[in-house]
């Protein structure tokens with residue numbers, strides 16, 4: 566999928582270049598639940614937090630989901646640290662939106678060149694500048710609440 570075609574992801578990178586390659590595989594887990602294994606790869610063009618220049622960041626992740634029949638089904642699932650995440654399945658499941666959500670959630674909070682030589686940005690004056698929340702914290706919260714489309 567072209568990064569430029571994923572509008573929310575495109576807005577989160579410095580330059581919406583290249584593609585996100587995905588691989589998804591359906592299955593059934595040991596509890597008889599339908600599952601989806603999703604792998605994402607790609608090179609995203611992010612802005613280095615130190616020097617402001619572009620950096621090539623490697624997206625490389627694998628996630629495992631299982632499907633439930635309804636939003637109500639999500640509420641019955643205890644919140645735990647299991648690597649599998651529940652999703653509400655349907656016959657018109659939006660795989661593209663899931664891929665985009667996952668790519669966005671993987672983005673580093675503060676991308677930097679590994680060998681960036683630029684000095685750290687000057688700390689803002691003590692005039693009440695608030696620490697910015699991670700822009701995707703809200704998305705992560707929505708997901709925890711079962712708000713995945």
Ligand SMILES: [Zn+2]
Nearest residue numbers: 613616678681
């Ligand atoms: Zn840099």
